[in-house]
Amino acid sequence: MLRRQPTTSVTIKINPSKLRTEEEQLKLSGFNKTISDLTELPDVIEDATQAMGLGESKAFSRDVLSVEICGPDRPQL
Numbered sequence: 001m002l003r004r005q006p007t008t009s010v011t012i013k014i015n016p017s018k019l020r021t022e023e024e025q026l027k028l029s030g031f032n033k034t035i036s037d038l039t040e041l042p043d044v045i046e047d048a049t050q051a052m053g054l055g056e057s058k059a060f061s062r063d064v065l066s067v068e069i070c071g072p073d074r075p076q077l
Helices: 022-029 038-051
Strands: 002-004 009-015 032-035 064-071
Touching: 009 022, 009 038, 032 038, 038 064
Parallel strands: 002 064
Antiparallel strands: 009 032, 009 064
C-alpha cells in the first residue's frame, strides 16, 4: 500500500492465515515493524519470511505480508 502523508514511514505486518493454529495466528499477528528508511526493508522482509516459516523447502504461504509505505511524495494506492 502506498499512502500520501506528511511524514515518511514504512509499516510491515503479517496477516496470518485462518488455517494456522490459534497459537501461530497470535504469534504472526504480533509481527509489526515500523521503519523510516527503505534500505532497512529487505532485512525486515527476511525477518517476516522466517516468522512465516518460509525458506529453502517452502516458498509460498497463505499468510499475507502487508507493507504500507507512507510519505509526502507517495501516490495513493
